[in-house]
Amino acid sequence: MLKFQFILFVFGVFIIFSSCTKNDDQDNEVKSGKLVFNFEHFANGEELSYDQMIYTNAAGNQYEVSEIQWFISDITLHGKDGSKLLLDPEKFAHYIDTNIPETFTWSISDKIPAGEYQSISMTFGIRGEKNKPYMFTDPPESNMLWPMNLGGDQGGYHYMKLNGFWKNKDNQREPFNFHLGVGQERDADNNVIGFVQNWFETELPNSAFSIEKNETKSITIRMNVDKWWDQPNIYNHDEHGGKIMQNQNAMRMGVENGKNVFSLGKMTSIVK
Template sequence: MKKILLLICLSFLLIECNSTDDVEVEKISVSLQFEHFWLASPLTASDLDTFKFETKNGDFLKIERLRYLLSNIYLINDNETFTFSDYTLIDLEKDDNFTLQLSEKIVPGSYQLKFRFGFKDDDNIDGAYQDLNTVNFNVPSMLGGGYHYMQFDGKYKDNNNQDANFNYHAIRAVDRSDPNNLVYEDTSFEVDLGTLSFISNSEITVKVNIAEWFRNPHTWDLNQLNTVLMPNFEAQKLMSANGKTVFSLGDIN
């Protein structure tokens, strides 16, 4: 009788184990929203074309166009990579609260959020992306080809309080000291927003502080560096350094 009871108990345990193993963890969806700011003030398309921003250097400016490229936008967990987008062009005029959806649902857990500002050299292939070609995001061949990382245009009040143009365009830095032997430096950079934990469907906010392009670690003087910055090797490296404080993690809802 004792043997029969033991067999019955073992049977129940096996059934319970098998039942637990068969339960699938419910997967969740994750989206990524980019919100733009000037310091602490929200920045939207309605703020374009108005003199309302002051840089750390004391230059007053208005933004007429801001569009920038992000690539390799991923969540990473245990060497597995989940893709928001291989690359995307964000245009403030059209997408002042731009949202990306993760391409597939994921198991709840901890993931690292990373993306790249611009294209790394291996991806910065001249003429390779038809959608970017169509919107004139290419870099001229005399500067090495490939694509812009950012086109940031507007006007500022110069030392005579007159309206003057600025074209803060970020590309792969190129030294043209010898036109027959161009020297390149990859000035794209990776943004690592840390390890995030998800237990249910979530929306991650990425804060984009546009003022940082002019303030940290280099205080930018628009009276000195305003236009013709694409062929300026040193200016491109300064832009890359300042860009590394532009993006930060916001709320997760």
């Protein structure tokens, strides 16, 4: 009889514990939300208009934008307690192409713990240790290849291709490729003797937000194109010409300006 009671007790304990475990899972399930990032491109505070020579940069260059292709990576949420949550670590990088509207959205696969977050940071481009040549085998990402002879084994892909035209000093419409990626250190004979990682982390201004359980929050990240050539360096297309992949000085100016390029657009709750 005692044996029967013991078996009954063990069975009861098992039921209780397995029941508790299930409740914990359910709690975790309901205490998280989802994040969707959208991307938009602006110039002078308004949505970018393509293929029209209607813009003037800080250096006085008239310019038009044809297309922008770029990588954002390592989006990180910063908690008020100093904690960091790296989003979608397996994918880690997202490709955005103004010719492909489907790329304007990055749905983060992680569940985001409900709560308040102090800020959002992102990496423009891809960190060197993750930027492996030929890691993207398929287009469109593979078309962003940054050749090894220009970037070494930690510079596999362009951070950005921003293609357009400017009115040059002879008042001719001339193409520019504002392409950013790993730069080269060169000796006096112009031989490559090292590489310069140009990717940068930036914190999006005013990016505090909260997310509730079962909420899907849509957050828009905006690239303000005019800012690439504005602060702190006034970038003049006449000075640097149409190509800068092998011009670290020009890329450095762009990268320094890049920290002012990104801002937060709309933040909305999609499902609650």
